[in-house]
Amino acid sequence: MNLRALRSFVVLAEELNFSRAAERLHVAQPALSQQIRALEKDLGAQLVDRGRRPLRLTEAGSYLLTEARQLLATAEQAALGTREIGEGTRGWLAIGFTRSSMYSVLPPALKQFHRAYPKVDLKLFEMVTEDHADALHEGRIHVGIGRQPAAVPGCTTRLLLRENVMAVLSPDHPAAGSEQVRLADLADTPVILFPRHAAARFARFIESLYRDAGLVPKVEYRTFEIQTAIALVAAGLGVTFVGESVARHGRGDVVFRQVAGLDGAKTTTLAATYQTRDESPHLRAFLDCLPDIGRTISPGD
Numbered sequence: 091m092n093l094r095a096l097r098s099f100v101v102l103a104e105e106l107n108f109s110r111a112a113e114r115l116h117v118a119q120p121a122l123s124q125q126i127r128a129l130e131k132d133l134g135a136q137l138v139d140r141g142r143r144p145l146r147l148t149e150a151g152s153y154l155l156t157e158a159r160q161l162l163a164t165a166e167q168a169a170l171g172t173r174e175i176g177e178g179t180r181g182w183l184a185i186g187f188t189r190s191s192m193y194s195v196l197p198p199a200l201k202q203f204h205r206a207y208p209k210v211d212l213k214l215f216e217m218v219t220e221d222h223a224d225a226l227h228e229g230r231i232h233v234g235i236g237r238q239p240a241a242v243p244g245c246t247t248r249l250l251l252r253e254n255v256m257a258v259l260s261p262d263h264p265a266a267g268s269e270q271v272r273l274a275d276l277a278d279t280p281v282i283l284f285p286r287h288a289a290a291r292f293a294r295f296i297e298s299l300y301r302d303a304g305l306v307p308k309v310e311y312r313t314f315e316i317q318t319a320i321a322l323v324a325a326g327l328g329v330t331f332v333g334e335s336v337a338r339h340g341r342g343d344v345v346f347r348q349v350a351g352l353d354g355a356k357t358t359t360l361a362a363t364y365q366t367r368d369e370s371p372h373l374r375a376f377l378d379c380l381p382d383i384g385r386t387i388s389p390g391d
Contacts, residue, residue, distance in 0.1 A: 093165055095129045096158040098122060099137065103155045106145040180209040181372045186217045186231040188285075189316050191360055194335035195250050196235055199379040206379075210372050218285040218314075219292070222363055232373045233364040235380075237333070238291040239387065242363055247387040250380050251360040253334040255299070256346045258323045263345075270350040273303040280310035280328035284319045292358065296331050299349075299356060320344055333358045361387065 102111040102122070112119040130137050137151035147155060174180030183203075187196055204212065215231060222234030223242040239247055257276065259266045265275040281300075283293040293312070300307040310328055313319045319330040324343040337346035362380055364373060 091129065091132050093162065095125055095132075096162060098125050099129060099151075100155065100158050100162065102126060102138065102145075103147055103151065106147075108145075174209060177371065180207075181370070182211040182213060183233075183372045183376055184213040184215065184231040185376075186215045186222050186225050186234040186236075188219050188235065188237045188360075189216060190237050190333060190336055191235040193339050194253075194333075195360055195381055199376065202379040203376050207372060207375060218287050218290070220285070220287045220289045226363065226365055232368065232370065233362055233376065235360065235362055237360055238295050238358055239361045239363055240289075240291060241387045244365060244367075245363050246366045247361050247363040248377070248380075249359055249361045249383050249385045249387065251333075251335070252357045252383060253359075255296075255331050255349050255352065255356070255358055256334055256337040257349050258320055258330045258332055258337075259345050259347060260323055260326045261343070261345055262326070263329070266345045266347070268347065270348045272350045273300055273305055276329050277305050279308070281307040282311045282313065282319045282322050282328045282330040283309055284313045284316055284330070286312040286314045295358065299352065302356075303351070333360075 098111070098115055098117075101114050102108065105111040105114065108119050108123055112122040115122060117125075126138060133150075133154070135150040135154075136148050137154060139146045139148055171180060185196075200212065203210070215225070217225065217234075219234070219236030219239050222231070222236050222239065223245075225231045226234060226242065226245060235250070241247055257265075257271050259271070263279070265271040268275075281296070283290070283296060285293065287293075297307055297309070311319075311322055313322065316332060316336065320332075320341065322328060323330050324341075331349070332346070340346050362377060364377070
């Protein structure tokens with residue numbers, strides 16, 4: 091039993107006339123008759139009572155008509171879904187993202203991608219950048235959008251954004267009145283770092299800025315995410331640091347100040363990391379929606 095034979099049988103059952111059915115199917119009547127007899131032989135049951143005029147379906151034929159319509163509809167949906175997935179217009183895309191990417195590169199990329207590929211099911215997982223590598227290798231995500239990421243074996247890491255570091259201060263901090271602050275002005279202020287992870291590269295990046303300035307940061311708190319760190323600053327418990335894109339979405343109970351004395355290399359980055367061999371069209375289409383500053387990170391960086 092094949093789909094072509096089932097389609098022919100359904101048309102015959104609808105017309106109850108071999109001539110009209112053959113005309114709809116664009117085949118010769120003898121060929122249709124032969125096809126139906128072959129189907130009956132294959133199934134071991136008579137489907138059409140040929141002794142009646144007009145033709146009538148047997149009980150077995152009536153049963154097959156119901157089942158055949160369902161099978162043909164399922165096959166049509168399967169073919170459509172397969173074609174759309176192959177074209178990248180349907181499927182699913184899992185994205186791991188760090189919270190700070192929601193202040194810059196991720197929302198416009200999601201909007202552009204969803205507009206072009208509305209049938210692709212987007213699955214979003216907020217996670218720290220340091221968890222992206224395992225999620226990629228385990229197939230839980232297709233791409234990770236992370237802050238200050240490290241190179242991941244078997245993956246490509248493409249830089250999306252490079253931005254200056256901003257200090258987040260409570261309004262009553264002595265340095266809050268200046269447009270720029272020096273790290274030396276913050277030497278005695280407790281530091282709040284995030285994310286709270288043993289391998290957190292952004293936190294280590296901030297610590298390296300202090301060391302390069304000849305200072306030892308007084309790290310008092312380590313939080314899991316950015317808004318908690320900013321809330322602790324608002325409570326007067328210390329200073330934290332964010333990228334410029336976060337500062338542009340500032341809040342009224344803290345102030346954001348540029349950090350003076352940092353050279354062009356001392357910037358923070360956002361990047362997309364994905365398995366290099368993943369050629370899925372929906373992943374490639376999403377990557378095309380992201381900005382690209384023309385640099386990738388290799389294991390030697």
